[in-house]
Amino acid sequence: MRVRDIPITAWVGMIGIAVAFFCAIFASFIAPYGETEVVGSVWQVADAKYFFGLDNLGRDILSRLIYGARTTLFVALAATIISFSLGIILSFTAAVSRGLIDTVFSRFNDLMMSIPTLIFALVVLAVLPQNLTVLILVMAVLDSTRVYRLGRAVALDVAVMEFVEAAKLRGEGKIWIIFREILPNTLSPLLAEFGLRFAFSILFLSTLSFLGLGIQPPAADWGGMVKDNKDGIIFGIPAALVPGTAIAVLAICVNLVVDWLLKRTSSLKGGRGDA
Secondary structure, rough: OOOHHEEEEHHHHHHHHHHHHHHHOOOOHHHHOOOOOEHHHHHHHOOOOOOOOOOOEEEEEEHHHHHHHHHHHHHHHHHHHHHHHHHHHHHHHHHHHHHHHHHHHHHHHHHHHHHHHHHHHHHHHHHOOOOHHHHHHHHHHHHHHHHHHHHHHHHHHHHHHHHHHHHHHHOOOOHHHHHHHHHHHOOHHHHHHHHHHHHHHHHHOOOOOOOOOOOOOOOOOOOHHHHHHHHHHHHHHHHHHHEEEEEEEHHHEEEEEEEEHHHHHOOOOOOOOOO
16 A cells, blocks of 8 residues: 555544544643633633633633543543454454354444443443542443444454364464454454544544543543533633544544545455465
8 A cells, every 4th residue: 555545534544543542642841821820800702812711610721631631532542442342352252253252242243232332331420439440441331332343343353264264174263263363354344443433432432521420520521521511602602612523523533534544445354374
């Protein structure tokens, strides 16, 4: 693949994602003010000193937006990585083992998916201690059910191919078959799904924070910033629109990159298929 073959939409998406991660990594250096620092009056309008104005407590919105990128991206990325690890391992194990293991895993996954995700998360988070570890694990477990469904589907397609059967005849174990035979040949659709699940995790986290069960104050995250400043919309104050726009733009950027990946990988390809 040549750089010039990458469409402009994919470049826009990658630049947007890069900017968000740059802000997340270097938030302490590029933010004009502290994450919780009160610098002026409530809901002060934007000017040369405060680029996006001040929020409901007089904190700089631009600074909290930058710090919020770090919290939002860290939680969403951690939840996506854990959900993918859990979903892929279980789904590939089910696809290779078949029989009782496949039936038990799949029926339990169907049971989990039958429960509305948001309601389930709200109930669990309302009972358990509210901290980042619990939040990430709850998001990861709920999202792993979607990963399991896709992982099992693509793994079943590859598991019946000749090179997998040959590996079984050689006496290779399940771990070898999963990580050396099936996984390399399913990376393309899985990478695209990873980006999609990452975008959904950002939106899901923002929803939980808006409902008061996500990131807890005074830590900044984009969903919580929308919640804190939503009352200002009644008075024509756009403080809640800034983090809301950031959520939408980042989700669009991720989807632009995912869309490009999906177009490049319309069929299953992988290590052996390219050899």
